[in-house]
Amino acid sequence: MPFQTEPPYTHGQAARTAVLLCNLGTPDEPTAPAVRRYLADFLGDPRVVEIPRLAWWPILHGIILRTRPAKSAAKYASIWTPEGSPLAVWTAKQATLLRGWLGQAGHHVLVRHAMRYGNPSIASQLDALKAEGATRILILPLYPQYSGTTTASVFDAVYGWAARTRNVPELRFVNRYHDHPGYIEALARSIEDYWRHHGTPDRLVMSFHGVPERTLHLGDPYHCESLKTGRLLAQRLGLRKEQYQLTFQSRFGKAKWLEPYTQPTVEALGRAGTRRVDVVCPGFTSDCLETLEEINMEVREAFLHAGGKEFHYIPCLNDSHAFITALSQVAQQHLAGWPTTLPDAAQQADALAQALAGGAPASALPAPR
């Protein structure tokens, strides 16, 4: 009796689950040409700058890409590490640790990381996962708060890859985890841990990356989700209203962005005689240019100039155990219903050999789990 191949044995492929951690991306080198390539990609994304192309292109290519790369490259050089850009180093480490965590949980899940702009690209990592046999892929952005400018842009890149792919894997997307208890707990522990070693401040500033205010009125949930993260974090830390403030940083261009802005807020605290300010950036899951240079250098300097006495920058979650635990919880919750354990390979081979030799129907093979 002929042996019939049937799914999922077609082309010898068993179901295999994968998680792709996606982050923003960073230049390959702290040089003007590398930063220029990165910014051209980033600022050319219509999700990031929502100005009609006809109006934006001359500004981007005629002005910004002629002046900003050299200035930004100097800032990148000030935070660069022997292993590379901090954002790239932390993101790769998070993927390695998550692979180990999910492995410990008894799941055989492939884990990779990708960058929306720059390398390794989302398309190249999806190709690699497919080559490794992934048939189900969970897209997990390293942005806890959803924004059209970041999260949706990651999804665009995934859809673009899928549109060019013949045998598209099943895909799932994590939109947000801004209020996930594991994420809030990881933030709280990292702050408490910092305070245990360095004492407590007069004011904690929670600084989130900004976006144009317009996006809020157009329905972007980023502002609300940032506020909710801040509120849950303050509750968990037991902070009263006058002990913390939530601000938005990294304003770009002349339009109005979400307020209050971080630097003017911190300067006002310095002028008002607040002795010690600590800044934490809960929306950034790894340290990067915006935290290490903008906050820990520029904003620090501005605070001390304005009369502040002590400035502390509390590092991002980076490779903290509590954060990797949170990521693995988020992943497992979104993987629910997707089998994450491969059938035992030896058992499968035996059953296949038996079926071929003894003529057992293919349906007698162990059900793929």
Ligand SMILES: C=CC1=C(C)c2cc3[nH]c(cc4nc(cc5[nH]c(cc1n2)c(C)c5CCC(=O)O)C(CCC(=O)O)=C4C)c(C)c3C=C
């Ligand atoms: C021009 C518009 C920008 C929007 C909108 C924006 C949103 C946004 N960005 C992040 C996270 C990061 N941004 C980073 C750098 C960065 N951001 C912008 C501009 C916008 N961001 C620029 C031009 C740059 C590059 C640096 C510079 O030239 O100033 C980074 C750090 C990258 C690194 O390499 O370290 C992160 C992370 C979020 C979360 C967000 C919206 C919610």
Ligand SMILES: [Fe+2]
């Ligand atoms: Fe940004």
Ligand SMILES: [Fe+2]
């Ligand atoms: Fe910045």
